[in-house]
Amino acid sequence: MSETGPMSEMILCVNDLQVEFPVRDGIIxxxxxxxxxxxxxxxxxxxxxxxxxxxxxxxxxMRILPEPGRICGGSVTFRGENIATMSGENLRALRGDRIAxxxxxxxxxxxxxxxxxAQMIEAIRAHHRVxxxxxxxxxxxxxxxxxIPSPEERLRxxxxxxxxxxxxxxAIATALLNKPDLILADEATTALDVTIQAxxxxxxxxxxxxxxxxxxxxxxxxxxxxxxADRIAVMYAGRIVEDGPxxxxxxxxxxxxxxxxIQSVPEECDHGKALHQIPGLMPTPANLPKGCAFAPRCEHxxxxxxxQDPLVSFDxxxxxxxxxxxxxxxxxxxxx
Amino acid sequence: xxxxxxxxxxxxxxxxxxxLGLGDKFxxxxxxxxxxxxxxxxxxxxxxxxxxxxxxxxxxxxxxxxxxARLIMGLLSQTSGQIxxxxxxxxxxxxxxxxxxxxxxxxxxxxxxxxxxxxxxxREAINVHNIVPKAERDAYMxxxxxxxxxxxxxxxxxxxxxxxxxxxxFGIARALAMQPDLVICDEPVAALDVSIQAQIINLFxxxxxxxxxxxxxxxxxxxxxxxxxxxxxxxxxxxIVEQGPVDxxxxxxxxxxxQALKASSPKISTGKRNxxxxxxxxxxxxxxxxxxxxxxxxxxANEQCLRExxxxxxxxxxxxxxxxxxx
Numbered sequence: 001m002s003e004t005g006p007m008s009e010m011i012l013c014v015n016d017l018q019v020e021f022p023v024r025d026g027i028i029x030x031x032x033x034x035x036x037x038x039x040x041x042x043x044x045x046x047x048x049x050x051x052x053x054x055x056x057x058x059x060x061x062m063r064i065l066p067e068p069g070r071i072c073g074g075s076v077t078f079r080g081e082n083i084a085t086m087s088g089e090n091l092r093a094l095r096g097d098r099i100a101x102x103x104x105x106x107x108x109x110x111x112x113x114x115x116x117x118a119q120m121i122e123a124i125r126a127h128h129r130v131x132x133x134x135x136x137x138x139x140x141x142x143x144x145x146x147x148i149p150s151p152e153e154r155l156r157x158x159x160x161x162x163x164x165x166x167x168x169x170x171a172i173a174t175a176l177l178n179k180p181d182l183i184l185a186d187e188a189t190t191a192l193d194v195t196i197q198a199x200x201x202x203x204x205x206x207x208x209x210x211x212x213x214x215x216x217x218x219x220x221x222x223x224x225x226x227x228x229a230d231r232i233a234v235m236y237a238g239r240i241v242e243d244g245p246x247x248x249x250x251x252x253x254x255x256x257x258x259x260x261x262i263q264s265v266p267e268e269c270d271h272g273k274a275l276h277q278i279p280g281l282m283p284t285p286a287n288l289p290k291g292c293a294f295a296p297r298c299e300h301x302x303x304x305x306x307x308q309d310p311l312v313s314f315d316x317x318x319x320x321x322x323x324x325x326x327x328x329x330x331x332x333x334x335x336x
Numbered sequence: 337x338x339x340x341x342x343x344x345x346x347x348x349x350x351x352x353x354x355x356l357g358l359g360d361k362f363x364x365x366x367x368x369x370x371x372x373x374x375x376x377x378x379x380x381x382x383x384x385x386x387x388x389x390x391x392x393x394x395x396x397x398x399x400x401x402x403x404x405a406r407l408i409m410g411l412l413s414q415t416s417g418q419i420x421x422x423x424x425x426x427x428x429x430x431x432x433x434x435x436x437x438x439x440x441x442x443x444x445x446x447x448x449x450x451x452x453x454x455x456x457x458x459r460e461a462i463n464v465h466n467i468v469p470k471a472e473r474d475a476y477m478x479x480x481x482x483x484x485x486x487x488x489x490x491x492x493x494x495x496x497x498x499x500x501x502x503x504x505x506f507g508i509a510r511a512l513a514m515q516p517d518l519v520i521c522d523e524p525v526a527a528l529d530v531s532i533q534a535q536i537i538n539l540f541x542x543x544x545x546x547x548x549x550x551x552x553x554x555x556x557x558x559x560x561x562x563x564x565x566x567x568x569x570x571x572x573x574x575x576i577v578e579q580g581p582v583d584x585x586x587x588x589x590x591x592x593x594x595q596a597l598k599a600s601s602p603k604i605s606t607g608k609r610n611x612x613x614x615x616x617x618x619x620x621x622x623x624x625x626x627x628x629x630x631x632x633x634x635x636x637a638n639e640q641c642l643r644e645x646x647x648x649x650x651x652x653x654x655x656x657x658x659x660x661x662x663x
Contacts, residue, residue, distance in 0.1 A: 049529040165617055193396035194556065198600035198613035205608065220529060223602035227609040247606040264534035265604055266563035271583070274538050275563070278531040281499055 011079060011181050011214050012038040012061070018073035019053075019060045028285045030056040032238035033074065035312070038182065041212040043205065045225030045246070047261070048235030051282050057235070058186045058218050062101055063091055079181065097127040100175035104187040106167035109174075110159040116170055117155040123177050142173040146203050165196035172200070176207060182214045189224065201228050222261050226250055234258050237283055237293035244318020252331055254320040256298050259331070292323065300324045341423075342550050343385040343408070343437075343518055348417035350378040350403055375621045377403045379574035381417070382648075387517065390544065390551040392561030392582065394597070395571035398618055401554045404571075405522045408552070409439050421518070435465055438511035442523035444503035448495040455491030458510050467515060477513075483546065484509040485539060501532035508539065518550045525560060537564060558601045562586050567654070570594045573621055573629040576648070580655035590651070591659050592634045628660065636661050 019031035030053045038044055048054040059065050061076055063083055076083040078099065083091070095101075103109050111119050120139040124130055130138075136155070143151035146169040159167055168188060175183050185204070189197040205228050208215045219225050225232060226246055233243040234257065242255040253259045263276035280297040283289055289296055295305040302324065310321045353374040360370045377400045385391050393401045406412045408419055410426055419426045421437065441447040449457055459477060462468065468476045481488055484505045495503055504524060511519055521540070525533045541564060543549060555561050561568055562582050569579035570593065578591040589595045596614040603609075616633040619625055628646050631637040638661075646658045 049531065163617055193618070194558075194602070195396060195596060195600045195614055196617060197602070198611075199615075202611075202613050221602060222530065223604045226604050226606070227602055229608075246608075250604060250606045261530060262604060264530045266534075266537070266559040267604075271563060272541070274541065275534040277534040277538055279535075281501070281532075 009039060010037045010077075011040045012036070012216075013077040014061070014074070015077070016074035017057070017060060017071065017076060017084075019056055019065065019069055020072045021069045023068070025286070029072075030069070030238055030285050031060060034235075034238075034240050036233060036240065036243070038214045038216060040181065040214055041208065042231065043208060043215045043217065043229045045229030045232045046216060046218045046235060047220065047222050047225050047232060049220055049282055051237075051284065052235040053238040053285070054218050054220075054235045055186055058101070058184050058216065061184060061216075062095060062099060064095075064101075093127070096123055097178045098180050099182045099184065100178070100180040102168075102171050102175050102183065102185040102188045104190050106164070106171040107159060109171050110167060112159055114158075115155070116157055116159065116162075120155075120170075120174050120177060123174050127178055138177065139173070142177055143170070145176070145207060146170075146173045147199065148173070165192055165200070168192060168196075168200060169203070172204060172207075176211070176213075179211060180213060182216070183208070184216050184218070186218045187220070188217070190219065190221070197224070204228070223265060234261070237288060238285060239293070239321060241294065241322070242318060242320040244320075248317045252318075252328070254315070254318060254325040255294075255322045256300050256324075256326060257294050259326060260297075292321075300326075340386055341384045342387045342389075342421065343552070344418075344420045344423075345384070345404075345408070346382050346418045346420070348378055348381040348404070348407060348419060349376065349415050350400075350407055350412065351376050351415045373622055376574050376624070377621065378407065378414075381571075381574075381576055383569055383576065383579060385518070385550055385552060387550055388544070388548040389567065390553055390565040392565035392568040393552060393554045393571060394556060394558060394561050394568060396556060396597075396618055398573075398621060399571040400574040400621075401571050402522055405439065405520045405552065405554055408520060409437065410434065432465070435514045436516050437518045437520065438514050438516040439520045439522065440504075440507050440511050440524045442526055444500070444507040445495060447507060448503060450495050453492055453494060454498070454506050458491075458506070458513050461510060462513050465514065467513065480509050480513050483543065484512065485535075499532070500528055501535060504528065504536055505539065508536075508543070512543065512547075516549065518552065520552045520554070522554045523556070524553075526555065526557070533560075540564060558586055558598060559603070570597065573618065573624055575629060575658065577630065577659065578655075578657045580651075580657075584655060590655075590657050590662050591630075592636055592661070593630045596633070628658075 014034060014036040017031055017034045018029065021028045021030060034057055046054055060071055071084045117136060117139060121132060121135040124135040124138060139155060140151050143154060148154050148166060148169050189200050217225060217228055229246050232246050232249040233240045236257050242249060242258045249258060253262060260278040266275060278297055283293055291307045292305045292310050295301040304323045310323045312319050312321055351374050353372040356370060356372050363370055381404065393404060395401050407414050421429065462473060478488060486505050486509060525536050528536060537560060553561060553565055565582050567580060568582045568585050569576045572593050578585055578594050585594060586598060589598050599611055600613055614633055619632065625632050627643050628641040631641040640660050646660045648656045648658045650656045
């Protein structure tokens with residue numbers, strides 16, 4: 001979407017990606033043409049509310065869509081190769097090695113009947129010819145990096161013997177094992193307490209900076225994302241509606257939905273005042289309105305918005321899909 | 337006790353214990369003297385709530401905040417301590433008087449009957465408890481729905497036909513229909529999306545203004561509590577570590593745990609936030625640390641914190657804190 005550099009420098013380049021789910025009553029399009037570029041070492045925060053298609057999008061990048069979902073258009077170019085059309089064999093070589101994923105529930109990621117060391121060693125040896133003892137040493141190092149106390153002991157533990165925060169650290173350590181180029185994190189800290197979440201965010205960011213790993217952090221929480229990401233992409237009803245550098249998106253949102261999200265979060269200064277609320281609900285993919293999907297909830301919507309789907313505009317800093325982007329005065333009004 | 341206290345909780349404690357297994361019972365017969373494992377979920381808790389006041393109870397998972405809600409509702413019985421509502425212990429109150437305390441749960445889907453029309457569920461409570469005379473019931477229902485922002489035409493539907501935010505409105509409507517003075521809200525907005533969360537928070541604030549409701553608002557989200565409540569109590573491993581007016585406690589926290597909680601809470605920022613998060617995790621309540629429960633994670637802990645449990649000290653009329661190092 002945003003042209004921050006030549007295509008060849010991008011580690012991941014998603015072009016007009018579409019994902020659909022054929023169901024009994026027809027076809028549900030969950031992702032409706034998403035463009036996203038990720039540079040090496042860049043941290044991207046992908047925000048959206050439930051039902052916006054953000055998880056489906058993240059899964060489509062790895063081609064791990066749940067049945068009957070399928071990619072029905074567009075391309076996902078990762079280091080020059082199109083993941084959307086890649087053979088199963090090449091995909092297997094990629095997953096867990098060049099691209100790693102961290103999920104919301106680490107208990108579902110880790111094998112409950114395997115010790116931590118066994119599954120971590122397996123993750124290395126599936127991709128590289130390394131001796132078990134060398135692989136084990138690398139696991140130990142990875143656990144230390146993510147801040148796990150007494151890692152030697154933890155390696156011999158089973159997942160159920162660890163706390164939720166520890167399990168998520170193990171999942172992150174496993175993701176980092178093969179020094180991937182890209183990590184996808186889908187609501188990775190949503191189930192954790194705030195103090196543990198802060199620790200994980202801190203470690204994840206530090207590790208990505210150290211190893212120059214790109215990170216796509218998918219979350220419903222704009223506050224979490226704004227504290228970690230270089231760039232923020234906001235998803236609504238299967239599309240990215242705004243994409244730009246964090247500072248620009250937060251302090252100068254172009255799309256009314258982004259502004260609505262920012263205003264919905266209670267701030268210190270306005271104790272007891274009514275919060276700004278976005279009226280209504282997000283449309284389900286089965287019955288999208290004609291024109292802009294946000295128009296029925298938007299206070300700036302006019303006739304064009306109701307009739308015509310907005311295309312992507314780019315103003316030099318951020319790109320957005322809106323017929324009536326907010327101007328500086330309207331953003332000012334938001335902070336007052 | 338002064339007249340103007342609605343709910344008074346004094347030295348409330350609740351311990352849960354796991355019954356001994358067969359093996360342990362045998363071992364005890366042989367004289368092993370094994371004791372059942374116990375958890376002090378709530379440990380010597382005291383607070384007051386005045387009519388129309390909103391008290392926030394914050395803490396991380398496992399700190400006992402939901403147990404407090406259940407104790408006040410009488411869903412659990414306390415191990416020791418008193419819970420008094422308008423100077424009467426709740427255990428001695430009649431079922432009818434207890435209606436004045438209502439609860440709103442986190443997950444409205446599991447607290448609504450999936451096989452009953454939404455309007456009927458709310459009407460049933462009004463009928464059973466005879467809240468208003470028969471002739472006025474329809475009008476009363478309509479007024480409750482209007483206050484909660486529910487369209488009248490929706491009441492014939494079933495819970496699964498609604499979104500989470502709307503279901504939470506029904507949960508609130510059902511509590512309000514009982515004309516309560518105190519509503520205990522256990523994480524009522526935790527499961528909702530931010531834009532929907534704002535709608536429900538606004539509803540809570542409007543209802544409070546209209547009806548002079550008192551809230552005990554349980555949440556892990558400091559910004560929500562900061563917005564909605566007058567006072568806040570911060571819990572850690574079953575104990576209140578700091579309580580006072582929201583602006584004092586959450587803007588200038590004195591207890592190291594409150595400080596850590598505030599620093600860890602995500603906030604919208606225009607750039608990467610730089611801070612060192614506190615280390616460690618909440619210890620197991622089965623085996624809590626000696627002295628101050630927070631000392632293993634506290635950056636300032638000293639010898640005294642290790643040995644002695646800090647007593648709550650009053651810093652002012654409204655502020656109290658349990659920390660040896662508070663000044």
